Amino acid sequence: MKKTSTRLADGRELLYYDLRDDAVRTTTDPRPLDAVTTGSEIRHDPLLGDAVAIASHRQGRTYLPPADACPLCPSRPGRPTEIPADDYDVAVFENRFPSLAGDSGRCEVVCFTPDHHASFADLDEEHAALALAAWADRTAELATHPAVRQVYCFENRGEEIGVTLGHPHGQIYAYPFVTPRTERMLASAAAHRARHPHQNLFDDVVTAERADGRRTVLDTAHWTAFVPYAAHWPYEVHLYPRRRVPDLPALDDAARAELPGLYLELLRRFDRLFGPGHPPTPYISAWHQAPFHHPHRTEFALHLELFTVRRTPGKLKFLAGSESGMSVFINDVPPEAAAQRLREAATE
Template sequence: MKKTATRLADGRELLYYDSRDDAVRDAVDRRPLGATVTASEIRRDPLLGDSVAIASHRQERTYLPPADQCPLCPSHDGRLTEIPAADYEVVVFENRFPSLAGDSGRCEVVCFTSDHDASFADLGPGQAALVLDAWTDRTAELAALPAVEQVFCFENRGREIGVTLAHPHGQIYAYPFVTPRTERMLASAAAHAARTGGRNLFDDTVAQEHADGRRIVLDAEHWTAFVPYAAHWPYEVHLYPRRRVPDLLALDAAARTEFPQVYLELLKRFDRIFGPGQPPTPYVSAWHQAPFRHPERTEFALHLELFTIRRSPGKLKFLAGSESGMNVFINDVPPETAARRLREVASE
């Protein structure tokens, strides 16, 4: 992998990731951009104890432009975009409309491919491996920033999820605090260890899913995927490396090599859940990594959570009163049924 760093016209960092060592990336951003102005602020909720990012400047962000005005496509034929080059493999750049900025953290955009009409599932294994390399590199770089406590790599796909740009892309958030969801996982892991004489919660959870077997979706040599026993979403899959590691940086070569095939297969199955003729399945794909300076980080298990808010053709799972008001999820699809369906739609 070759990484080439440059700056956009307003000073934001942009990074090209190429599979070829002889790739040359010398295009210059010629747009007449002014300095990026952000108004990001972290406020602490005194009742719940969690943090909320207030980012009023995001009201002005680009919203569902037509394909010929996409800011994530390469620059060509006189049309200048966020990527100065006429073509690219994988690109990462600082978000022009970040939720977190300055002392409040950092937000980056990851473009998975220059093909506007593709999706992650359309990528070849080599391209998917390059995206994994980019996620890993950014995790390492952002971890070195003094204010950053946790890095979150994720993809939102589909208008139903709230995507504002159709081009295949994801994001990376570098938080200046440990996220509430991760804090809850770490607290559960500590309680489990105290209750069981030091056993690891993540290891035991994966072992229990293997022992039960009904919710296993895909079992590879270095990765295992299952629908969790208490799945929150209609179709939700958790993907774990067989060797527990705290973050992407610690993945060994064997797991990294196998990941593209496993992940691409899961994404393809998601698009087949609801049968032929249905629109692409909207989803969130989220990497959970250990906080960098947490004393129990080695007890955390890197894993990916992939879920959709579609519960059946034409119907979505809305976070209504119980979920939004009390954070108590009600799932209409039994996890065993979801796992069985995800096995049924495996590639031949």
Template sequence: MKKTTTRLADGRELIYYDASDDTVRTATDPRPLDPVATAAEVRADPLLGDAVAIASHRQGRTYHPPADECPLCPSREGRHTEIPADAYDVAVFENRFPSLAGDHGRCEVVCFTPDHDASFADLTEDQAALVLDAWTDRTADLSRRPGVAQVFCFENRGAEIGVTLGHPHGQIYAYPFVTPRTERMLASLAAHREATGRNLFDDVVARERADGRRVVLDGDHWVAFVPYAAHWPYEVHLYPRRRVPDLLALDEPARTEFPQIYLEVLRRFDRIFGPEAPPTPYISAWHQAPVHAADRSQFALHLELFTVRRTSGKLKFLAGSESGMNVFINDVPPEIAADRLREVASKS
């Protein structure tokens, strides 16, 4: 992998990740852009203790542009985008409309491929491995920055999720705080260790593998399963078999196998509602140990993948119980979801 760092016309950082070591990047951004002005701030909810990002400047972000005006495609004559080059493998740049900025963190966009009409599931294993390398490198870089407490790599896919750009891409948030969801995991982890002397993540994975009913894929280095108390209609958690705190700690065998396992899970997601169904909307989220956690080795890196579609043509909305009280009601039993995800396995 070759990494090349440059700047866009307004000063934002742009990083190319190329599979070939002899790739040369010389294109510059010719657009007459003003410096990015953000009004992002983080406020604490006094009742819940949650952090809320207030980012009014995002009201003006690009919203469902036509394909020939996509800002994530390579630039071409007469049409300059966020990526000045006429081709790229993987590109990462600072978000022009960040939810977090300055002392309140950083937001980056990760373009997985120059192909506007593709999806992550369409990538080759080599392309997916390059994205994993980019996620890992960005995690390392952002974790070293002053004030960053947690690095979150994720992908939103589909208009049903709220995606405003159709080009296959993800994002990375560098939070200046530990997120509420991770705080709850850490509390459960500590309580389990106090009560049993064991690691909660290890016990969860061991229980799922021993039970087997909810296991979707069990590789040499990764295991994918529908969790026992899944919140979403179709939800898969993907863990490395050897517990590590973050992407940087993955060993080479796990890094090599990841594209095979992850691409297969994504392709099954696109088949669960039948061949005539549109692409399955989903959120794919990496959970990594907070940068300054007291004992990072106890945390288990894992990826959570889920869809808001509960059946063909019907979505799972977060209504009164979910939105008002954070109590989820799942219409699809996890065992049934796992059965379906096994049924739609790729043909060997």
């Protein structure tokens, strides 16, 4: 992997991640862009303790442009984009409309492929490994940012999820606080440790799922994928390395080598869930990583949460009154049935 750092016309950082070590990236951004100005602000909810990002400048962000106006495709003569080169393997750049910026953190866009009509599942293993390596590299780099306490790498796919750009891409949010979801997991882990001083909650969950087996989707030498016992979403898979690590940069060589093929298999099974003739499955792919400088950082377990809002062909799982108002999820698909369907999707 070769990494090249450059700047866009408005000063934002752009990084190319290339498979070839001899790749040369010298194309400059010809656009007459003004410097990015943001109004990002972090406010705290006194009742829930949550942090909320107020980012009014995002109202004007690009929304579902046609393919010939996509800002994530390579640049063409007369049509410059966010990526000045006429081709790329993986490109990462600072978001032009960030939810977090400056002392409030940082937001980046990760373009997996120059092919506007592809998806992550269409990549070969070498290219998928490069995209995953870029996420790990950005996590390690953003850990040095003085304002950042946690890095979240994720991909939203599908208009049903709320995607505003159709080009296959992911994002990285570098938060200046520990997210509420992670705080809850850390609190649960601490309570488990108090009850069982020599045990780890994440390890025990994975061990229990592997022993039960009914919800296991994939079990390899270095990774385990399963539908959780109390799954929130109709089809939801959690993927854990067999050796607990806090984040992507901490994976050992063996786990890192096995991950691309395993991740591609899960994505392809999601696309086969609802049978031929149905549109691609919308999903969120979320990497949960330990916060930096936390006293219990090493007790946290890196894991992927992959889920879809589609519960059956033509029907979506909406967050209605119970979920949105009280954060109590109601799942119409039994986790054991979801796991069985995902196992069957391997042979279709």
